[in-house]
Amino acid sequence: MFRVECRQPVPQAGVEIFELLSDGLPDRVILWSEIDVEARGVQRGRDREHADVAVDDGAGPDAGVQLPNGGRPRNRKSRRGPQRRDARTHHEQDHISPCRNCAWLGLGARMTTPYIEDIGSHVGGEVTVRCWLHNKRSSGKLRFLIVRDGTGYLQAVVFKKSVPEATFAAAGELTHESSLTITGTVRADERAPGGYEMSVTAIEPLQIIPPEDAFPITPKGHGVEFLMDKRHLWLRSTRQRAILRIRHEVVRAAREFLDDDGFTLCDTPILTPAACEGTTTLFPVDYFEEEAFLTQSGQLYSEATAMALGRVYNFGPTFRAEKSKTRRHLTEFWMVEPEVAYATVDDVMDLAERFVTHIVGRVLERRLDELKTLERDPAPLEAVAPPFPRIAYDEALDILRTKGSDIEWGGDFGGGDETLLSEAFDRPVIVHRYPSSIKAFYMEPDPERPEVALCLDVLAPEGYGEIIGGGQRTSSYALLAQRLDEHGLDREVFDWYLDLRKFGSVPHGGFGMGVERVVAWICGLDHVRETIPFPRMLYRLRP
């Protein structure tokens, strides 16, 4: 037995490992578990030629390798030059596995450390999986280990008669969420969850969690408070992983849509000198003895970048210090905000409609497995297609009144009103032209009805409520200045914003979409707190 050890810096050693394999050990696969942990990190280097790995047989540094056939590898110096290229060619010919991880290691199919999601391309071969123990079932002389590596679950079977006693014992000592590498032959087996199973030949525990201080999250139920306190560990559950993958898909789809539609990403500052809208509470920050605030929207700045680049968006965190304690609120959340020069309110509605449709479509296309994990019925999502119903605020009031609401004209919708409205349609509904009095100072009034604003909200179906808010912005300098005064906002603070109306003002508009609310809706969750890895809420700053 030998091991391969990492020691820096030893140039070209990554190639040496490969040559060692082909020269001295034609039928021998070096198992991942036989490679020192330090070497693994280096193996991940992008440039294989400069991977820093030396070879050691355990007798000491630079002692060389004692091969089973009695041969020794040539010393390191003699292995530079053309031979290296030969080895690489050999490697490329040898490399037949479609497994991305094995290709990435640069060691072809000989050294197989696949991710579980790729395990199907290794049937019949011996592989090593680097993982955590998800669950364990024992049946006397037979032990089932269900392991996870972040990409999936794999059932590994340890037969007492087929492995050394120590290996069988090691399988027994592993505890829930202990880390390990596990080696064995991959088989297709219908009895195993996922359809593939490993017959184990070797187990190497990395860290065994002691039973007296066991992993706190058990397979059975827990309360919200407990899980939130253990959020850093809760993330390892199947359900949380599915949600975060869908969140990733939502973000990716949003950016993909805007990038492909000619938008330029122009991120806006997090630290701001004043309220963007002046209506909600802000988190104050000491900015070198000046008071600053965490942003609650990048919109005003995006209006500036839109005047420079035409179509822009910003994508970042936003902060609201509201004492809201509901299933729809976080104090820190992510928002994507497109802004378009020369856009009218109708253009913004068109954009919002195409945007939401694209995002939902991508999730259905790429994350159906995760939706299934969440037991989310995809049917309501499949109905999401243009055109979305567009109703004016006045019509919305009529609908609400038929459904029993006693809302007066001029009032904003409460959570219950939003639920009532969205339940009236099978897809997202756009409500436009709210009374100016309940909207922000920068909303453009409707020229035909100045008491309403050219604004819009998109309400998600199934009672999920507002996921998008936006509209057309005031383009007149005089009107904007007047509105600032009416809202009690300081003109000097907004002088740069007023400049946008002073130097080539044009009609323009955009919207902001709350990522967490969209994810909650798509996943069918009853609370936004699970849609972000570490939610920040009223009374919840840790972990």
Next chain:
RNA sequence: UCCUCAGUAGCUCAAUGGUAGAGCAUUCGGCUGUUAACCGAAGGGUUGUAGGUUCGAGUCCUACCUGAGGAGCCA
């Protein structure tokens, strides 16, 4: 800030004002195909905190603390 509900074993929950219980987790034993495995046994408690009523309080009362849901406000 206001309203409602909850706090009992590591976790999820029971317990008419009268001996503090179960499942999961943990430990030990059994089982060669388990699917949140199963079977048997064991350990594990200042019932959120402080007062009060009562012969007697997990249970009733008061205050406080913590959490959850909602209102307002918002994406």
